[in-house]
Amino acid sequence: MADARVGRLASQHRDAAEPPPVSYGVLGRLLGFHLRRSQTAVAAHVMDRVNPEDAITPGLFGALEVIAANEGLAQSDLAKAMGVDRSSIVKAIDQLEARSLIQRLPSDRDRRRHRLCLTPAGRATCARLRERFLAQEAVFLQARLSAEEVETLMGLLERLHGAADPACLA
Amino acid sequence: MADARVGRLASQHRDAAEPPPVSYGVLGRLLGFHLRRSQTAVAAHVMDRVNPEDAITPGLFGALEVIAANEGLAQSDLAKAMGVDRSSIVKAIDQLEARSLIQRLPSDRDRRRHRLCLTPAGRATCARLRERFLAQEAVFLQARLSAEEVETLMGLLERLHGAADPACLA
DNA sequence: TGAAAACTGTTTCCTAGGCAAACAATTCTG
DNA sequence: CAGAATTGTTTGCCTAGGAAACAGTTTTCA
Numbered sequence: 001m002a003d004a005r006v007g008r009l010a011s012q013h014r015d016a017a018e019p020p021p022v023s024y025g026v027l028g029r030l031l032g033f034h035l036r037r038s039q040t041a042v043a044a045h046v047m048d049r050v051n052p053e054d055a056i057t058p059g060l061f062g063a064l065e066v067i068a069a070n071e072g073l074a075q076s077d078l079a080k081a082m083g084v085d086r087s088s089i090v091k092a093i094d095q096l097e098a099r100s101l102i103q104r105l106p107s108d109r110d111r112r113r114h115r116l117c118l119t120p121a122g123r124a125t126c127a128r129l130r131e132r133f134l135a136q137e138a139v140f141l142q143a144r145l146s147a148e149e150v151e152t153l154m155g156l157l158e159r160l161h162g163a164a165d166p167a168c169l170a
Numbered sequence: 171m172a173d174a175r176v177g178r179l180a181s182q183h184r185d186a187a188e189p190p191p192v193s194y195g196v197l198g199r200l201l202g203f204h205l206r207r208s209q210t211a212v213a214a215h216v217m218d219r220v221n222p223e224d225a226i227t228p229g230l231f232g233a234l235e236v237i238a239a240n241e242g243l244a245q246s247d248l249a250k251a252m253g254v255d256r257s258s259i260v261k262a263i264d265q266l267e268a269r270s271l272i273q274r275l276p277s278d279r280d281r282r283r284h285r286l287c288l289t290p291a292g293r294a295t296c297a298r299l300r301e302r303f304l305a306q307e308a309v310f311l312q313a314r315l316s317a318e319e320v321e322t323l324m325g326l327l328e329r330l331h332g333a334a335d336p337a338c339l340a
Numbered sequence: 341t342g343a344a345a346a347c348t349g350t351t352t353c354c355t356a357g358g359c360a361a362a363c364a365a366t367t368c369t370g
Numbered sequence: 371c372a373g374a375a376t377t378g379t380t381t382g383c384c385t386a387g388g389a390a391a392c393a394g395t396t397t398t399c400a
Contacts, residue, residue, distance in 0.1 A: 022251040024333070025239030026300050031307055031320070032216060032228050034327035035209040037253065041331045042202045058202050059386075069195030076348060081192040083207065088387050090350060104349095112348040112395050130196050137201055144329050150201070153326045157204035159314050160323075161211045163194070229357075246377060258358050260379060274378095282366050282377040 045140045050132045054125065061129050063092045064118075067102055068126045072115040074107070083163070101125055215310045220302045224295065231299050233262045234288075237272055238296045242285040244277070253333070271295055 027033040043058055050056070056064075066081055067073065079089040093116065096102045101122035104114035118126060141150050158164060197203040213228055220226070226234075236251055237243065243251075249259040263286065266272045271292035274284040288296060311320050 022236065022243060022247055023239040024251070025235040026304065027232055027235055028328075029324075030303060031311065031324065031327075032209065032212045032303075033232060034324060034331065035205060035212060036228075037331035037333055038327045039202065039205040039209050040253070042205060046202060057385085058206075062197055062203060065195040065197055066192065069193040073192065074348075077192055081194070083210065084386090085388055086349070087351080087389080091386085093349095110348085110396070114349075133200060133202075134196065141201065141330075144332075145326060149326055152322065153330075154199075154201065154204060156315060156319055156323045156326075157201075157208045158198075160311075161204065161207035162314075163207055164198075227356080244377075254357085255359055256378070257360080257380080261357080263378095280367070280377085284378075 042137065042140055046133060046136045049136045049139075050129065054129060056129060058133075060092060060095060061126075061133060063089070064096055064101060064122065064126050065130065067096075067116045068118055068123065071117050072105075074113040075116065076113075078116065096122070212307065212310060216303060216306045219306045219309075220299065224299060226299060228303075230262060230265060231296075231303060233259070234266055234271060234292065234296050235300065237266075237286045238288055238293065241287050242275075244283040245286065246283075248286065266292075 024033070046058065063078065063082060066078060070077070070081075075089050075093060076086055078093075079086045082089070093102070093104065097104065100119055103117050103119055105117050107113040107115050145153065194203070216228065233248065233252060236248060240247070240251075245259050245263060246256055248263075249256045252259070263272070263274065267274065270289055273287050273289055275287055277283040277285050315323065
C-alpha cells in the first residue's frame with residue numbers, strides 16, 4: 001500500500017532528476033525541530049560573513065556584549081544571564097581575555113569576585129561586531145521575512161524563553 | 171557617569187533582595203540569541219519529562235522519526251534531510267541500531283547503500299516517543315503562547331530555515 | 341565571637357555533537 | 371574499459387557544556 005504510493009511518486013520523478021522527496025514525519029509539527037534548524041541557519045549565515053579577521057563565535061560575542069552592557073559584573077552573574085554553568089563561563093572569559101578584549105579586575109568589596117571589564121580594544125571590537133551581527137542578521141532576515149514578521153517572531157520567542165532584557169523594563 | 175547611574179539603581183535595590191538586573195545589550199535585538207535560548211528551553215523541558223526509560227535525545231528521535239517516515243532510505247539521504255554531514259549520521263545510526271530500534275538492510279539495487287528500516291520494537295518506541303514529544307511540547311507551549319501564536323511561530327520558523335516537509339506539498 | 345553555611349572562581353574529567361580528510365567498495369559516465 | 375562520482379566508514383580534531391571537587395572568601399546565626 002505504502003509501496004504503491006511510493007511507486008507512483010517515484011515514477012513521476014523518474015524523468016526529472018529530482019530525488020524522491022523525504023518526509024519529516026511529525027518533526028514538522030515539533031517546535032524544537034524548527035527552532036534548531038533556524039538557529040543553525042542563522043548562525044551559519046552570520047558566522048560566514050562576520051568572521052573575516054575576528055573569527056568570533058556568536059556565543060563569545062554574546063558574552064562580550066553582556067559584559068559591555070554591564071561592566072564590572074561578576075562571572076557568576078554572567079553565567080546566570082547566559083543560562084550556563086559557572087564552569088562553562090571560565091573558558092569563554094579565558095578566550096576573551098586571551099584576545100585582550102576584556103580584563104578580570106579585582107573587586108575591593110568582595111575578594112572572591114572578578115569585575116569583568118572591557119579593554120579599550122575590547123570596546124572597539126565589540127562595537128564593530130555589534131554592527132556586523134545586526135547587519136548580517138538583517139540581510140538574512142530581509143530575504144525571508146517582512147519587518148513586521150520579524151518583530152512578531154522576536155516577541156513570540158522572547159515570551160518562549162522568558163529572558164527579557166531588563167533594560168526594556170525601565 | 172555610568173557609575174552614578176549604577177549607584178542609583180543599586181540603592182533602589184538595596185532593601186529588596188533583588189540583585190541588580192543585568193542588561194542583555196543588543197542581544198535582545200538579535201534573533202540568533204532568542205532562537206538559541208528558546209531552543210535550549212524547549213529541549214530541556216522535553217528532555218526532563220520524556221526520558222524516564224528511553225533516555226533518548228531530541229536529535230536521535232528526529233533521526234528515528236525521519237527513518238520511520240521514509241523506510242528504506244539511505245544514510246546519505248538522512249544526512250541531507252537532517253542537514254548534517256554523512257559521517258555524523260553514522261554515530262546516530264550506530265546508537266539506534268545498538269538499541270535495536272532500526273536495522274541497516276542491504277539494497278539489492280546498489281550494494282553501497284544501506285536501507286534504513288525500523289524493527290518492530292523501533293516502530294513501537296517511535297510511536298510512543300512521538301506522542302510524548304508532542305504532548306510535552308504542548309505542555310511547554312500552552313503555558314506561554316496561544317494556539318494561534320504557536321501556529322504563527324511555526325510558520326515563520328519554517329520560512330526561516332526553508333526545510334519544508336514535502337508531505338505538505340501534495 | 342566563632343563555627344557552620346554559602347558563595348566564587350577554578351580545575352579536572354566526562355559527554356554529546358559535529359566537521360574534515362582519507363579510504364575501500366561500488367556504481368556511473370564517457 | 372578507464373576515470374569520475376557516490377556511499378558508508380574510520381580517524382582525528384574541535385566546540386560547547388555539565389558534574390564534582392577544591393580553596394579562598396564572605397555571610398549567617400547561635
